[in-house]
Amino acid sequence: MPCRSKHERVVSVPGFERNAWQRWYLWLLLAMLVLALLGTVVWLAGRHEVEQAQAALDRDTTDAVADLRASLQRNIQSLRALRLPAQNAPGDAAWPPEAAALLREHREMVRLERRDAGLMPLAVLETPYRMRIFDKVTRGSEQNDVALACTTARKLVAPAYSPSHYVPMPEGGGIELMELCVPVEGGYLVATYGLRDMLTELLGPTLARGQEVAFAEPDGTRLAIIGVRRRAGTRIFTSQQLVDLPGVTLMLRVDGWRAAPDIFPNLLTALVTAISIALVSVLVLLARDTRRRLKAEFELAETLAFRKAMEDSVITGLRARDLRGRLTYVNPAFCEMVGFSAEELVAVHGETAGSESGHRDAPGMPEAPYWPTELAHEYQQRQAHRLAGGMPPREGFESVFMRKDGSRFPVLIFEAPLLNAQRVQTGWMSAFIDVSEQRRIEELSRASQERLQASARLATVGEMASLLSHELAQPLAAIASYASGSLNLLEGGADRGDADRGAVIDTNVEVAMAVRRIAEQADRAGQVIRSVHDFVRRRDRTREAVAPRALIDAVLPLVQLQARKLSVRIDMALEDTLPAVLCDRTLVEQVLLNLARNAMQAMDMPELVERVLQLRVLLAGGTDSRDGYSNGIARASEVRRWVEFSVADIGSGISKDVEERLFTPFFTTRADGMGLGLSLCRTVVEQHGGALVYAPHRPRGTVFRFTLPAA
Incomplete structure (x- = not known):
């Protein structure tokens, strides 16, 4: 406390006391006025309440007399x-x-x-x-x-x-x-x-x-x-x-x-209280308001600085547009992404949008400098649709932007309405993610998967090679037998000459029959070779509409090779009028072949007298009455239909320990297995939008099911 002289203290005290007395006098006068006003208002309110009660009773009595006379x-x-x-x-x-x-x-x-x-x-x-x-x-x-x-x-x-x-x-x-x-x-x-x-x-x-x-x-x-x-x-x-x-x-x-009127009637209590608070507390409220306003301004500045630092540090590009399409805000990440400065984007794009704001069709929309020239028309239509009120997808959508140097890069865009404090839309807020690196990694992963699939196909071909030698020997032996018989018939016909015309005709008929048998056996051998060739060769991964019967027929010769070796009977059932499926034919055929081979190998047990492999194709959501099980895939929606393929065996089933690692890559229960079959099968099915599941098969064994979208 600063030191003051005795004279200063003596002089200052009377002035302070005089000011304090004046303030107390003013407060006392104000209190007396408030009390007088309050008493007057209370008296008037009580009198008014009594008059209102008496008037209401008089009205009720008058109405009662009128009702009594009318009733009489x-x-x-x-x-x-x-x-x-x-x-x-x-x-x-x-x-x-x-x-x-x-x-x-x-x-x-x-x-x-x-x-x-x-x-x-x-x-x-x-x-x-x-x-x-x-x-x-x-x-x-x-x-x-x-x-x-x-x-x-x-x-x-x-x-x-x-x-x-x-x-x-x-x-x-x-x-x-x-x-x-x-x-x-x-x-x-x-x-x-x-x-x-x-x-x-x-x-x-x-x-x-x-x-x-x-x-x-x-x-x-x-x-x-x-x-x-x-x-x-x-x-x-x-x-x-x-x-x-x-x-x-x-x-x-x-x-x-x-009841006796309240001391403070409800109608005037609020008025008197408000006047009293206004007269007595106005200065206190002003002081508090000033202090709170300074504090709010300081907190607002801190919040704006924090949000600015946060927006500048994120790697996600942010962009704001008003309802007329003008660009109002971009963060540094977006500027770094496209190579333009914020002033270039906001000033140029804003002026262009302002000059074209009266148009709502695609040609009238302003072009952004980061739009590729070949896609500008498409982006204009999309922006016009958005400004007209069209809602963007919640999961976002992909697009292609152009940097200032002309290079293109893919982005993932999320858009949402920009709402103010009154919950009124003032524009659109967009978030951009550069997915160039993600796409590069996906491409590398896709190439790696293709190599793994090719390796799996080659391993399958190695196992099929021993079966092909035995399988092709049968049609070739039949061809040789039919050819020798045909030669013998021809030589016998030449020796007879024209002596026996009828015998020559019969000989020609038998030779023609033998030649047809030769053609059938040759076609059979060629079909086996073509199936292996189509399965091994690497084709472009294009999806096409394929009939489910065609997929089954493509792998059936290869399945039958191993089925004959293991004495397995194939029980196949397809529903009538099945729609075509949209798929990569080679990959789906590999899935069917892997599941069928696994099912037949699961039944390679000496105690099994009868071994049955069941192949079923039906619409997802249906029930197969032949084997009594209901599929586990969810019923398809009305917008998109699904076709379900199932492969069932009657083996020993899958144990609890194997279930936990069934789809783990390189995990296998066979000494000669690679452990990639089921993992690749699930990857292929999920890439098509379907699901691969398994369940116990009654009375024994396991059933694998997967779905493909209908074309």
């Missing part, structure tokens, strides 16, 4: 609509079924009577919901309430009501009733209403919820009451409305219970 008028219409029988009809027969239905429908009516012009009762019908209230003695012609109501109705020539009267009940208590007299032909219809039932049925439960409803005399005497009683801590709100009926006037009184 509808009852009068229902009474007038009753079909009345003859006056001399005795007992219950004097009432139609409609009257009983009317009493069942209207619970507020407790009794219905028919009286003649002299008010003598003709017929009576009681409500089914209450025990009998009157007897014949108390409801004679001298009954005052009925007489008063009917006299008023006679004067008004309209229905009239009597004043309410109290009737005690036999079991104790009583009920307040009111009579309605309706003039009809030859007399009167008298309906007796229960006032409490009128409140319950005609006004409904809505009005009585949370409040008390009562019929009262004009002087305030309550006649009938329904609803809930007042709870402690509540305030009473009362509304009264006159119910003026012909012959009588009642008062409908509604007492509503409302």
Whole structure:
């Protein structure tokens, strides 16, 4: 703390105290103003809430009176609509079924009577919901309430009501009733209403919820009451409305219970709190806001610097375009990839895009300097499609770019919409990966695989050489035998001369037959040689549509060579109308041959009396009913169909130890094996988009299945 003189301290303290007192005075004045404003607002809010509650209760009472009058008028219409029988009809027969239905429908009516012009009762019908209230003695012609109501109705020539009267009940208590007299032909219809039932049925439960409803005399005497009683801590709100009926006037009184108004009503609490916070805390908020803003600016600068360093250090090229196709950002990796500077790309490409921004067709799109000339038109169409809203594939797509020196290189492009903080698209963001080295490694791997496949084919040919000598000996021996027989026949025919013309003709027929047999055996030998030649020779790897039958027929002669040696019977089944498969014919034939040879070698066991090799071809997702197994390949989608090839044996199966290393290169269970057959088979199938799987074969053995796409 810097040292100050005594004079400076003495002078500064009074000024500080004066400023502090002024600040406290201002804060006190502000607090008093806020308290006064708060008290005024609270008083006005409480008064407003009371007025609102009373107005709502008055509206409910007025609506209830209107509903009551309308309901009573509808009852009068229902009474007038009753079909009345003859006056001399005795007992219950004097009432139609409609009257009983009317009493069942209207619970507020407790009794219905028919009286003649002299008010003598003709017929009576009681409500089914209450025990009998009157007897014949108390409801004679001298009954005052009925007489008063009917006299008023006679004067008004309209229905009239009597004043309410109290009737005690036999079991104790009583009920307040009111009579309605309706003039009809030859007399009167008298309906007796229960006032409490009128409140319950005609006004409904809505009005009585949370409040008390009562019929009262004009002087305030309550006649009938329904609803809930007042709870402690509540305030009473009362509304009264006159119910003026012909012959009588009642008062409908509604007492509503409302909780006492809150000290701070909800509507104005937020306003008062906001004003108080604004007046008291404005300076604090300003100081905090300034401090937070400086901190946010510092953090933003740090974040931008970090993101800039991160974008500059990545090896993936980044490019941003707006919705008009203008290039707005490129990172150093992209510039290094194409050989152009950021200024060259953004300035030149941006000006070109701005001049062509009104066009959406392919020719109007700007050309980027890193587009190859021969592919510029295609890239323009792709960019136009993207700017028109077309979504790119999520897995990315490959393209070819041109460096500044004119050299071409492949890139893998990933594009996604560029969204701002409001989640509104403002352009497109692209990421580029130079895949030149990856393609070079893939090409080396492909060449290595081809060499391995060639080695495997040559090894297979070495094993087939010993079989070919035995197999070709049979057709060659047959050719020699047929040739010797033909010569003998020809010499015998020459000795006969023309002596026996018929014998010469028979000889010619036999010679022709022998020559055909010679041709067949020669074709058989040539087919075996061609199969081996086609299998060994190295052809270009082109995929073509090949019928599954053609693939099986191509390797069948080679399979039959080993099948005869090992005494294996070949069981082959192909579904009808199989589609052609899109494949590299040579590679797929090698897969079939390797799987068949492995299956036959698995059955080379002395204990097997019958050895069967099963070849099946069917649509993927189907079931072969001959051997009872269902294929393990997933059912093909509707867009692309698959064809499944299966090779099954009845050998000893595959042990658990062998399963773990079955597809490992150079792993084999045979002393003379190379361990490349199954590994190459799976690689070939996966390159075609299919899958190679195996499973136990019932009742014994193993089945290998692989799929190829239909052409």
